[in-house]
Amino acid sequence: MEVIAFVCPLCKGPLTFDSEAYCCDPCGRRYPVVCGIPDFRILPDRFISIEDDRRKGLRLFEESTRRSFAGMLDFYYSITPDVPPALARKFSVHALAEVEIGDASLCQLGASQPSGSLLDVGCSTGGLVVAASRRFAAVIGVDVAFRWLVVGAVRLREAGVKAPLVCANAEFLPFAADQFAAVTATDLVEHLADPAPAFAECRRVAAPGAAVYFSTNNRYSLTPEPHANVWGVGWLPRPWQASYVRLVSRRHYRNVNLRSAAELEAWTRAAGFDPGCADKARVRPAPLAVPGRWERVQSVYNHLSRLPGWSRLLVWFGPRLEILCRK
Numbered sequence: 001m002e003v004i005a006f007v008c009p010l011c012k013g014p015l016t017f018d019s020e021a022y023c024c025d026p027c028g029r030r031y032p033v034v035c036g037i038p039d040f041r042i043l044p045d046r047f048i049s050i051e052d053d054r055r056k057g058l059r060l061f062e063e064s065t066r067r068s069f070a071g072m073l074d075f076y077y078s079i080t081p082d083v084p085p086a087l088a089r090k091f092s093v094h095a096l097a098e099v100e101i102g103d104a105s106l107c108q109l110g111a112s113q114p115s116g117s118l119l120d121v122g123c124s125t126g127g128l129v130v131a132a133s134r135r136f137a138a139v140i141g142v143d144v145a146f147r148w149l150v151v152g153a154v155r156l157r158e159a160g161v162k163a164p165l166v167c168a169n170a171e172f173l174p175f176a177a178d179q180f181a182a183v184t185a186t187d188l189v190e191h192l193a194d195p196a197p198a199f200a201e202c203r204r205v206a207a208p209g210a211a212v213y214f215s216t217n218n219r220y221s222l223t224p225e226p227h228a229n230v231w232g233v234g235w236l237p238r239p240w241q242a243s244y245v246r247l248v249s250r251r252h253y254r255n256v257n258l259r260s261a262a263e264l265e266a267w268t269r270a271a272g273f274d275p276g277c278a279d280k281a282r283v284r285p286a287p288l289a290v291p292g293r294w295e296r297v298q299s300v301y302n303h304l305s306r307l308p309g310w311s312r313l314l315v316w317f318g319p320r321l322e323i324l325c326r327k
């Protein structure tokens with residue numbers, strides 16, 4: 001298996017390893033390895049401090065030897081009371097389907113033969129990492145949520161997949177430039193306050209000619225907002241969205257900014273992707289692939305989304321968007 005070396009996420013210089021941590025002398029920073037996961041974070045995620053995230057990860061790690069992946073999801077939500085049970089069930093069904101969903105995303109890359117390595121940014125519990133391990137010589141998953149990587153390690157163990165899971169910010173990736181044959185970022189951009197630096201980092205670490213793929217939920221979708229399960233959220237001005245969700249569902253709506261096709265295109269241009277390249281780097285409707293849920297509707301949608309007229313319409317009000325760029 002191809003080995004990708006880590007660099008300092010801040011200065012991109014080489015690191016030394018002292019059996020417990022990676023160290024960057026010029027930056028005076030130490031990046032510890034916790035539960036076997038290197039933690040290169042510069043900033044916490046938007047939900048939880050780095051310390052609280054590690055504490056929760058350690059608690060999950062203690063459970064990980066005696067639980068299956070599905071059992072880890074149950075345990076996670078049992079210690080996360082701010083997610084109501086109905087929403088926890090919905091998220092768990094989605095997490096259990098993420099290998100199939102990841103497979104559908106990988107089909108969009110047009111890469112069927114294992115060649116080189118793939119980086120999945122915002123890998124969460126590693127569904128796409130498992131799917132990609134069948135197609136690529138090496139796969140690395142990165143996420144800012146340490147606690148979810150601990151859960152994801154159980155998914156990988158269960159699937160017999162050996163792939164590094166790395167805790168890092170999408171805005172500060174711990175890899176040198178021009179490394180990866182493919183970079184994927186599915187359901188990442190809606191969780192970033194400012195996605196522009198993450199788009200630039202995904203392009204930087206991609207090898208020349210590599211595919212870089214982003215997908216996300218469409219802000220202007222006619223379906224319910226997937227994180228809150230409430231209709232019409234994206235059509236409201238952003239400052240009103242949280243109050244509206246609280247009014248309708250009595251739940252919090254924090255740290256999610258659904259994005260539009262125009263925004264996705266603007267960020268790929270700003271990151272330096274060439275709009276005149278062979279793939280044209282245009283936003284398209286992304287395929288739906290959640291097994292067991294409205295499968296007939298999903299397949300009709302997937303068929304329509306490949307027809308030019310429908311494709312243009314679904315970019316406006318369809319549930320999901322994708323953009324495939326070439327470095």
Ligand SMILES: [Zn+2]
Pocket residue numbers: 008009010011012013024025026027028029
């Ligand atoms: Zn450094």
